[in-house]
Amino acid sequence: MIAVMDTSLLIADASGAAATPTAPTTPASLLPSAPESGRQPLYRRLADHYQSAIQAGTLVAGDRMPSVRDLMRQHQVSLSTALQTLRHMEEGGWLEARPRSGYFVRQPRRSAIRPVQEPKSLLAIDAGQFVGIHERVSKYIALRQAGAPHIDLSGMTCAPQLYAVETLKQAAMRALRERPELLTSAMPHNGNATFRQAVARRALNAGMRIDTEEVVVTHGCIEALNLAMRAVAGPGDTIAVESPTYFGLLQALENLGMKALEIPTSPHTGISVEALELAVRTYGNIKAVVVVPNLQNPLGCIMPEDHKDQLVRLCDQLKLPLIEDDAYTELADGSVTPSSLKSRDRNGNVIYCASLNKVLAPGMRLGWMNGGRWHERVKMLKFTHTRANEEWTQVTAADFIASPAYDRHLRRLRQMLKQQRERMAESIAAYFPEGTRLNLPNGGVGLWVELPVQVCSQQLFERALAEGVGVSPGAIFSNSSRYGHFVRICCGHPFNRELDQALRRLGGLVHHLADA
Numbered sequence: 181m182i183a184v185m186d187t188s189l190l191i192a193d194a195s196g197a198a199a200t201p202t203a204p205t206t207p208a209s210l211l212p213s214a215p216e217s218g219r220q221p222l223y224r225r226l227a228d229h230y231q232s233a234i235q236a237g238t239l240v241a242g243d244r245m246p247s248v249r250d251l252m253r254q255h256q257v258s259l260s261t262a263l264q265t266l267r268h269m270e271e272g273g274w275l276e277a278r279p280r281s282g283y284f285v286r287q288p289r290r291s292a293i294r295p296v297q298e299p300k301s302l303l304a305i306d307a308g309q310f311v312g313i314h315e316r317v318s319k320y321i322a323l324r325q326a327g328a329p330h331i332d333l334s335g336m337t338c339a340p341q342l343y344a345v346e347t348l349k350q351a352a353m354r355a356l357r358e359r360p361e362l363l364t365s366a367m368p369h370n371g372n373a374t375f376r377q378a379v380a381r382r383a384l385n386a387g388m389r390i391d392t393e394e395v396v397v398t399h400g401c402i403e404a405l406n407l408a409m410r411a412v413a414g415p416g417d418t419i420a421v422e423s424p425t426y427f428g429l430l431q432a433l434e435n436l437g438m439k440a441l442e443i444p445t446s447p448h449t450g451i452s453v454e455a456l457e458l459a460v461r462t463y464g465n466i467k468a469v470v471v472v473p474n475l476q477n478p479l480g481c482i483m484p485e486d487h488k489d490q491l492v493r494l495c496d497q498l499k500l501p502l503i504e505d506d507a508y509t510e511l512a513d514g515s516v517t518p519s520s521l522k523s524r525d526r527n528g529n530v531i532y533c534a535s536l537n538k539v540l541a542p543g544m545r546l547g548w549m550n551g552g553r554w555h556e557r558v559k560m561l562k563f564t565h566t567r568a569n570e571e572w573t574q575v576t577a578a579d580f581i582a583s584p585a586y587d588r589h590l591r592r593l594r595q596m597l598k599q600q601r602e603r604m605a606e607s608i609a610a611y612f613p614e615g616t617r618l619n620l621p622n623g624g625v626g627l628w629v630e631l632p633v634q635v636c637s638q639q640l641f642e643r644a645l646a647e648g649v650g651v652s653p654g655a656i657f658s659n660s661s662r663y664g665h666f667v668r669i670c671c672g673h674p675f676n677r678e679l680d681q682a683l684r685r686l687g688g689l690v691h692h693l694a695d696a
Contacts, residue, residue, distance in 0.1 A: 227269050274286060308440060348576065375574035408531040440659050528555075631665045
């Protein structure tokens with residue numbers, strides 16, 4: 181909660197109370213500014229300076245912040261800038277104001293919130309069934325579009341300003357200057373060769389060695405998944421999926437006339453390999469399995485390395501095609517890219533589907549795939565289904581991906597998302613009732629929140645929408661009724677007072693539904 185304080189108390193030094201924080205003193209002129217968005221306001225740069233000290237452990241919970249007078253003296257800033265710095269950090273959840281004492285580094289509130297529970301049984305499997313999710317998802321989408329929420333936390337993309345807008349614009353203009361015929365020429369069937377080379381080189385970071393000729397460019401990851409499933413199965417066949425899973429995958433299965441078999445999935449380790457093996461041996465008609473090993477949607481978990489080994493090995497032994505959905509890996513925290521399932525593929529049994537929508541630019545709708553031993557079939561399905569992607573965006577993306585600016589963009593984006601996830605998790609811990617659970621993922625764009633069991637997330641979705649806030653109810657992430665008291669909340673928007681207040685309103689609705 182934001183406390184109102186008497187400015188005069190802040191200006192006066194705290195007369196020898198607690199030790200002075202040890203964050204380095206930096207003149208305002210030397211504080212860094214954000215490279216992609218131009219120079220930030222001075223108070224934002226000063227706030228970032230202290231937030232970095234908190235993240236590094238230089239300042240810890242309970243430490244007193246410098247007073248307004250200290251900030252003015254140490255950083256050579258005005259009274260207004262010093263006050264704005266402290267208030268901005270308080271709004272972001274980094275500080276708490278104590279009446280007549282000053283500002284203090286805050287203990288993260290999320291420390292009191294428990295993690296999402298494991299599934300009741302990692303071996304409990306329902307029979308595969310024709311998917312019936314489309315009507316439910318269509319209703320959700322129609323309501324969200326009609327409601328046009330002012331604060332929309334229902335998607336899984338970042339705010340436009342978090343992407344490298346100016347750099348991409350320059351690359352797009354350069355592409356047309358150098359090749360004006362891009363807009364009037366026929367497109368290569370499998371995609372622009374330079375783009376395919378660029379993504380094949382990036383794939384090396386995840387341990388994959390893919391030839392440029394083995395890349396098929398697609399309209400995002402969802403087309404790649406459609407092509408992969410059509411390559412290995414047909415109408416009436418059963419596909420094993422994670423539970424919960426991305427609702428777009430369930431919609432795709434329904435549109436293809438296929439059945440879905442939901443495999444219990446841990447919010448910490450991913451799909452249950454034991455349950456998958458049991459399902460294959462029990463039902464015998466499963467044609468493929470689709471998994472998101474890194475930053476699973478909606479759970480956010482990253483599958484441990486030994487778990488990936490087991491999964492690839494099992495699918496090889498069972499001759500079960502393994503379709504890897506990889507839309508989020510490059511948003512994982514840290515400098516080491518989590519390994520892919522494809523990097524373990526020795527027999528062409530893994531079909532790899534990737535997307536640049538989340539990491540580069542949603543407006544480009546660029547994805548790509550490698551079809552493994554079904555590569556030629558995938559190429560022909562792509563040709564008959566949608567023909568080739570337009571080339572201009574591919575040339576633009578290839579220019580950016582091949583440059584050092586792309587890694588700089590990813591580092592900045594990961595750091596921003598990490599801060600946003602942490603602040604939103606703290607707000608949820610502060611405003612939601614007892615019984616709420618969540619895991620804080622090591623990367624990505626979303627939080628999977630378990631509400632008190634008596635709360636219906638569909639009702640929460642509809643009531644929140646009426647108040648201008650959009651979330652995704654858990655029921656759309658499964659063809660069963662397992663996740664009726666869960667919600668997925670997007671963390672792709674910069675955290676500010678308005679977003680914090682939206683989470684406060686959302687928490688109030690959860691309290692009301694829990695007490696009803």
